[in-house]
Amino acid sequence: EPEVTQTPSHQVTQMGQEVILRCVPISNHLYFYWYRQILGQKVEFLVSFYNNEISEKSEIFDDQFSVERPDGSNFTLKIRSTKLEDSAMYFCASSPLSANYGYTFGSGTRLTVV
Amino acid sequence: RKEVEQDPGPFNVPEGATVAFNCTYSNSASQSFFWYRQDCRKEPKLLMSVYSSGNEDGRFTAQLNRASQYISLLIRDSKLSDSATYLCGVTTDSWGKLQFGAGTQVVVTP
Numbered sequence A: 001e002p003e004v005t006q007t008p009s010h011q012v013t014q015m016g017q018e019v020i021l022r023c024v025p026i027s028n029h030l031y032f033y034w035y036r037q038i039l040g041q042k043v044e045f046l047v048s049f050y051n052n053e054i055s056e057k058s059e060i061f062d063d064q065f066s067v068e069r070p071d072g073s074n075f076t077l078k079i080r081s082t083k084l085e086d087s088a089m090y091f092c093a094s095s096p097l098s099a100n101y102g103y104t105f106g107s108g109t110r111l112t113v114v
Numbered sequence B: 001r002k003e004v005e006q007d008p009g010p011f012n013v014p015e016g017a018t019v020a021f022n023c024t025y026s027n028s029a030s031q032s033f034f035w036y037r038q039d040c041r042k043e044p045k046l047l048m049s050v051y052s053s054g055n056e057d058g059r060f061t062a063q064l065n066r067a068s069q070y071i072s073l074l075i076r077d078s079k080l081s082d083s084a085t086y087l088c089g090v091t092t093d094s095w096g097k098l099q100f101g102a103g104t105q106v107v108v109t110p
Helices: none
Strands: A005-007 A010-013 A019-024 A031-037 A044-050 A053-057 A065-068 A075-079 A088-095 A109-113 B004-006 B011-014 B019-025 B032-038 B045-050 B055-057 B060-065 B070-075 B084-091 B104-109
Touching (some): A005 A088, A010 A019, A019 A109, A044 A065, A044 A075, B004 B084, B011 B019, B019 B104, B032 B060, B032 B070, B045 B055
Parallel strands (some): A010 A109
Antiparallel strands (some): A019 A075, A031 A044, A031 A088, A044 A053, A065 A075, A088 A109, B004 B019, B019 B070, B032 B045, B032 B084, B055 B060, B060 B070
């Protein structure tokens, strides 16, 4: 079964450092997403990406966040200057045609900011 | 008012019993509805889409009530492996922004 792959599975970084979280969506999917889940809280939408541009972003997705699809297979989330409150599980997801078909999530990257 | 609301539970269910729970959504323009299952510290996994006419997948039955703006999930003949958090997901447009509720925890006991 096709899957969404995320690396690394766990990243520890110092406050103020930049991190890049990587995702390889399912190959024939066209819509890509990032979500985060702070421990004990709900899964929150960050950003959706279609046709090489952001289609929607949440209030959480401020100037310190950026996304990129650099080479047609990878989909990255960059956090420029990490804060303690960025510690969370970050999930990448992809969908074949639109969100109305449901997503497939990757297994996530646990980001710990110290 | 939260856009997608769920009873957090936990729903403690004896093995073999039936459990049902709802999810309410606030936006009447919501288009698509889903149930996801999330195990502890794992990714959400799509359990089933929810269609207007209701749909069933094995022991799982989902219903949509647009008039009252809620969806429901019923699990029959509960198994120990059904213990998880069940997330309700709702979209309002085709671009995506699947909004999740906080989840309903189900604990199936022997």
